[in-house]
Amino acid sequence: SQKATGGGSGSADGDGVKTGPGVTDTTITVSILTDFTGPYASLGKSLTQAQQLYFEQVNAAGGVCGRKYEVVVRDHGYDTQKAMAAYTELAPRSAAIPQFIGSPMVTALKQRIEDDKLLTIPMAWATSLLGARAIQVTGTTYDLDMINGVSFLVEEKGIKKGDKIGHLYFEGDYGESSLNGSKYAAEKLGLEIVEQKIKATDQDMSAQVAAFKAAGVKAILVSVGPRQAASLVGGAAQAGLNVPFVGSNSSYAPQLLGLPVKDALLKNFYIMTAGAPISMKLPVMEKLAADYRAKYPDDTLDNSIPSGWSAAMIVDTAIKKACEAKDLTREGILNAHRSQTTFDPGLGTPMDFTSPSRPASRASYVLKPDEKALGGTMVLKEPFVSELAEGYEVPVG
Amino acid sequence: MSSTAGPGRTVRPARLIAWLAAVAVLVAVPFYLEAFWLQTGLFAMSAAIGAIGLNLLTGATGQLSLGHALFLAAGAYSYIVFAEDAGLPTPVAAACAVVLAGVIGGLFSPIAGRLKGAYLGIATLALIFVGQHVLHNAGPVTGGSNGRRVPPMELFGLVFDDRPELVLLDVPFGALERLWYLGLVLLAGAAAFARGVLAGRPGIAMNAIRDHETAAGVMGVPVTRYRAAVFVLSSMYGGLAGVLLALVFRQVVPDNFGMLLSLDYLAMIVIGGLGSVAGSVLGAVFVSLLPQLLMRYGDVLPLVAEPGTGGFSPAEAARILYGAAVVAVVLFLPGGLLGLITRLRRAIPRVKEVKWAR
Amino acid sequence: MIPELVVEDLTVRFAGLTALDAVGFTVAPGSVHALIGPNGAGKSTCFNVLSGVYRAASGSVRFGDAELTALRPHQIAALGVARTFQNIALSPRLSVRDNLMLGRHRLTKAGFLAAGLRLPSARREAARHGARVAEIAEFTGVGEVLDVPAGLLPYGMRKRVELARALCMEPRLLLLDEPVAGMNGGERREMAELILAIRESLGISILLVEHDMAMVMRIADAVTVLDFGRRIAHGTPAEVQRDPEVIRAYLGGAAGDGAHDPRPADGAPEPGPADGAPEPGPAGQRAEAGR
Amino acid sequence: MITFLELLVNGVSIGAVYALIALGFVVIFKATEVVNFAHASLLLVGGFLIAKLHPVLGFWAALAAGIAGAALIGALVEFLILRRARTGVHGVLAIVTIGVDIMITAELTRQIGTDVLAMGDPWRDRVVHLGPILIAQTRLVALAVAATLIAAFLLAFKFTSWGVALRATAEDAEAAALMGIRLGRVSLGAWAIAGALAAIAALFLCVFPTPGLDRNTAVAAMRAFPAAILGGLDSTTGALAGGLIIGVTESLVNGYQSELAFLGRGFGDAAPFLVMFVILLFRPSGLFGTKELTRV
């Protein structure tokens, strides 16, 4: 009886490199578990295309460790059961997972990923994903973004002790991580958080607007999807609730600028994110934008492209290092990855991968919606780490 | 349906051989198929158990239910709670979980006993939404949105998990391989039990309630109580399915038990064949396999394009084919897959359609 | 031991109309008691109260020492009250056998557990009652169709199955709502014989609603006549059908001629204008006109 | 107090939209006794057409086109699929519509892709001040439209022979045919109308205060289920009442979620089902639904 174990057996190959699952002497298989058909389809599409672009370029440049990347993509449509099936199928024959969308999915598989020692980059930034050696959350976690966001409000938007701040957030760990952050900051700064929790299926934020208005909030934090953010901002504008909105990076999409709510967004909306926006004037970024547009002419550029790209690069770098150490087993790849203290893809802030239980960075950009800018945003404030964020003990798991 | 399987029916030798062959194959599977297939198979087994339960309710008793997913959740989560928090031995925990699912079904019986057809169907939707809300918000018990780890089942010293390592005939026996057999046993038991119920006194009463409530009452069937009882029974099946599913998942999150799952279950029993156990199993296998196959082999399908590039992505193709399958079966195979098979075998005389849900 | 059925000023109201108005009668143990009356008189309603399908507004129905008006259908069934329905109420997809087994419900015990686990007790029970069902099927003449889905049987057969199902409850009181409606002469005669045979061999009381006067005359010991929910006559068949009130309300038109000789008179008379009908043949034929 | 009124008004206004969706369910149910799970996808069709066409045709033409298109799709579903289903069993037909829904929704979400589409409506994000209370113009229009349509259907069902034909067919197709009713036309018509209603509902579902049409819009149709049911699946009045009840419940529970925190936050979308639950407990066929009176 022979059951597929997917290449390498942990033994040393011809070129003296120890190989593990997903690595043969000609190929290295990396698997992408993404969402093309579910709620995060837009994210999934950009991320995946960016990553495919990345690995193609590496292969074109001769590959890595004398091998070429083979990219396998599975679309789980944001369904935990499908995601699980896809993982079970791919894990035995993959060397790493440069993209895994959906914190429920990753959370559900956290233990198995850890047991498999399979380097995985989740495309979600919830604290629940920290604490596993094999799982690398890129950049900041949602809570850090919110902490930095609150400090931004205090420093630059005149929010002061005793004020009320609204926080509209999704049920689920995206929203709840964010809430942890805002609560922490508020508590430290003597602000009061007015919570409004919604579900991903909610569409109309009028009731929430009314509630915020009644509570007399001076600013509103937004940790929901673009739709809900738009409804909130638009509704608030009409209700004469003229306050700044600070959103997590998943709460905005350039498509929103095509809607009536546009003006309100341009006026009052700010986005906190660890990853640099595609519109940023960096050599690497500009090249990426150009290449991407060349390869996918009729797709809009957005900020997920750089994050996908850098995630791919994280995996690639780890594998290169592992190759130098002549150990392409999963253990080897993990060791190589975790050895990096200042990983810098040339896209914004450098990251520290040494501790699984600490986020790779604490610095967030403040972006502003902008019609003209690529990806619909431009940088308002260079990455900064508020001292609140400095001292913040990130909850793990 | 119940009338075809009388108790104490003698098994023809040909049939017996067929059965033995089938069993042999099923036992051999883990030695040959890789994890993906075992897992898919286990999904199917769990689905089959759940579907049998739903079919007892919807097919045999004529009570539409869209809330089945809740009972899977109830089974899955309460297994964890009983095993982990209450520290019961896992088999006991599983049993308790099944019972608890039944109890929750029982709590619903004021509605389940009173409502009929479409009304009950939609009313049961409430179970899903309220259930989801509870799963997300009862953090201490349910672990909120992150869900909870599932303690592996342990039977007579055998742990249904990857560790401790176990190798049979130089095949590494991980969690899935081991669970495969547990799944088979549970499914077989569940199916046998359901067949017994359907063929026996309760089954006839259930069918009578479906076909003519008043007559059933006049013939001595306590209709309301019976409706509720069947609801409880089907909830327990849901619970058992949930426990098995949880063991396969190893970590359950609320998203596992959304409304789509309930709809899938309805699809299963219709595709398979209403009111019959074999039908439920067929339908379950079909519905669980189709999307998995399409996801996996999507790229080699025609019409299906590379992810990202314009055309149908595998998952989209899967969705559409799935929908088409549901439609096609009802259009062209009255009686579902089972109906097809039986008609091929001409085993049962053709039966006219009867209204069971109004 | 068969108790008597005592109905006392039973009243049933539906939005706006009084379907039964202080109706009373007594069914003597072991007798065949006919309940007749024009359409909409309240006969089926009466049955529905007796079997617990409808609630009575007032009045009482005593069967032995049980007060039926207080009970739910299955509780009444448990007392051994069985009925057939005016519009057939079988499970079309179930085999005749299973339909009859439903009748055994009150006499059997197997619950979900016993049936599911196929406990010996359940198997034994099923076997014993299966045998009895076959016996009753033979007796009622549906023996050969035991395995046919009830839905495929012609009307007449289905009527028989209904009766058989009621018998399967081993009733002490049998309520028959128009057992021969939709049957032709030959079949009617068979059904009449069957009912008599039931009475003879089981000695149970039978309450019969029927529009076929020939049949009523032939097999009933006592007759109660309803009209607009009120009882307008009571007595032996002969008495009743001489009663002018009954003739006016029920038999209609020139019922007079019937009054002379008991037997043929059963036949409801030819409808006035229909006099051009073929020369009245013997009882059965003219009875036909009386459907 | 102001907040309460504001929430109440807002609830009523969103309720109007739910009522429109519910009306769609009711029409199909009255005509065929089938619970139409495909209604959500019809919604998507209508919305999609309007959104895609308004830049070209201008809003009103686009709206007309959307209504027509959705009606056509509805009719096609009936003609190509339901009419051919070899079963009278309503539960099974309901499941067919689930299949249909899956297909249409899958295709449309593919079309919509990752966009959020504006409907290009003339009311844009204007609001009306009722004293201290604000209400979106779109919602006022929705309320008016819903009320009118529902009244119209109420009358149609009761007094036109179309209505009689519809109900007759639903109850007993064969007998209806024997009355000379053209079954095909009746249910085709019903589905077309349901489609049209879906398009209208979609419009109001996707305009301010909601940002626009996207792949998740259809989910909102789920909300209309409790509305349709607690009103009574076969009652137009019920659709309105149900819609409003659900809308208000949702709005209040969301608005006061801090006060209701003990129920767990975000209770807003479970609450409607709970209300439905309680109502069904006392009225098993909804507030205005016709009771199943059986008689033997």
Next chain:
Amino acid sequence: MAETGLEVTGLHVRYGPVRALRGVSLAVPPGGVVAVLGANGAGKTTLLRAISGTLRFHGGRVTAGTVSFQGRALTGAEPAAVVGRGVVQVPEGRRVFTRMTVAENLRAGAIGARGRTDAAAARERVFELFPILAERAHQRAGLLSGGEQQMLAIGRALMARPAVLLLDEPTLGLAPAMAARIAETIKEINAQGTSVLLVEQNAALALSLASHAYVLEVGEVTLSGPAAELASSDEVRRRYLGEVGTPMTNRPVGTASAGAAGRRTLARWTE
């Protein structure tokens, strides 16, 4: 009205495996009343279904033969079309719309009416025939008594102003007086120029009304002729007028024991 009325020639009908009609031919002359007798399961209802085109609702189909009215074919026509031609059926088992009121039922009946005959007049006529319906005009039909429903069913058909009325056991479950009323009604309708095809178990009544009659057995016409003749034939007297009860041996489903059953006895059940 054209010379030829309703004509059925060599009609074969199957329900899947069941052959319900085998080469049945009959004619209903304009203005005539024709009776069809036959045991249960003989195929009477099937015949009417074939004429009205409602076989498909029962998984049945015409395999051979034709139905024509006024010289033009009805075979394969939509039920609605058949009604449009003026051929209207009162189906077996009433089939009133139980959840609609009596009045609405009558309106439903008028939908298929030929031309724009005025419904109000038709309704008046129905109420004359069946006053009870007027009383119950706003009651749900489902709650009417069996007999009342039968009246409603007939009234409903009359709303369509039929040229040919197909009646499937119209007196089923009617009280003697009411049966007589129906008989009158049929005469009356017929007198007003509507021809009638009457399926009846109640042979005496049927023969008393009909000018011509057919006897159907297991899907075939075994006897036919002027009603009076049939009424006096021994065959008919024995079988359908129920004299000298005899088992119907040649039924599709075996009931041979039926006749004997009466004479057999059933032992008491003992626990």
